Amino acid sequence: MIHVRDVSKSFTLHAQGGIVIPVLEGARLEVAAGECVALTGSSGSGKSTLLRLLQGNYAPASGRIEVAGLDLATATPREIAALRRDRLGYVSQFLRVVPRVPAHDVVADPLLQLGVPPAAARERAEALLSRLNLPQALWSLSPTTFSGGEQQRVNIARGFVHPYPVLLLDEPTASLDPLNRAVVLDLIREAKARGAALVGIFHDREARDEIADREVDVSLFAAAP
Numbered sequence: 001m002i003h004v005r006d007v008s009k010s011f012t013l014h015a016q017g018g019i020v021i022p023v024l025e026g027a028r029l030e031v032a033a034g035e036c037v038a039l040t041g042s043s044g045s046g047k048s049t050l051l052r053l054l055q056g057n058y059a060p061a062s063g064r065i066e067v068a069g070l071d072l073a074t075a076t077p078r079e080i081a082a083l084r085r086d087r088l089g090y091v092s093q094f095l096r097v098v099p100r101v102p103a104h105d106v107v108a109d110p111l112l113q114l115g116v117p118p119a120a121a122r123e124r125a126e127a128l129l130s131r132l133n134l135p136q137a138l139w140s141l142s143p144t145t146f147s148g149g150e151q152q153r154v155n156i157a158r159g160f161v162h163p164y165p166v167l168l169l170d171e172p173t174a175s176l177d178p179l180n181r182a183v184v185l186d187l188i189r190e191a192k193a194r195g196a197a198l199v200g201i202f203h204d205r206e207a208r209d210e211i212a213d214r215e216v217d218v219s220l221f222a223a224a225p
């Protein structure tokens with residue numbers, strides 16, 4: 001499902017005299033269907049950078065990245081948009097909210113984009129919000145004013161509303177209480193059981209030990225400064 005081979009990535013700070021920050025060199029990662037791989041490594045080692053490369057947000061300087069059958073190095077923006085619509089889900093740590101869009105529509109949106117009828121999409125969205133213990137009174141409100149943990153649960157529901165074959169998780173349990181953390185770990189287990197390939201950053205070590213099949217230490221791919 002995910003094949004990363006010999007990937008290098010550096011950042012050029014154009015606004016700061018063109019300084020180049022090398023981050024990854026020779027990065028490798030293989031994730032099979034039904035597997036959850038945790039990215040580990042010290043702060044600044046490149047975990048988020050690797051996750052963003054997998055999402056198609058950054059192009060690698062060299063190497064090959066294939067996600068759910070798409071070669072990201074040569075893919076067009078349209079192909080990357082299609083990949084994110086039907087095969088690649090992403091749960092970020094922070095919710096990017098569009099003002100005035102109610103929580104249940106934020107969650108249902110990926111299904112609407114896939115052509116699921118609105119009533120069915122909203123039903124699925126609300127079932128997940130309910131499972132994640134978001135009070136029903138909040139479903140029709142915009143998440144702009146929600147607490148950190150409430151926003152994160154909206155984000156998680158959005159990421160799990162469609163059975164994506166590949167899921168990227170950036171700190172999915174960071175702001176959650178034990179009850180909701182357990183729900184998220186169950187959702188991850190269910191995704192693995194249906195054959196999804198997952199890659200995550202989990203600073204929550206217990207969650208990582210519980211859910212990850214393997215760890216990949218990104219520090220091993222640190223580029224020489």
Ligand SMILES: Nc1ncnc2c1ncn2[C@@H]1O[C@H](COP(=O)(O)OP(=O)(O)OP(=O)(O)O)[C@@H](O)[C@H]1O
Binds near residue numbers: 011042
């Ligand atoms: N957009 C960017 N522009 C310039 N430098 C960047 C950019 N994104 C990341 N970096 C640099 O790349 C390095 C790796 O950052 P990254 O966020 O991937 O690390 P991380 O392992 O996820 O860290 P943490 O655990 O602290 O979140 C850091 O030195 C960071 O400053």
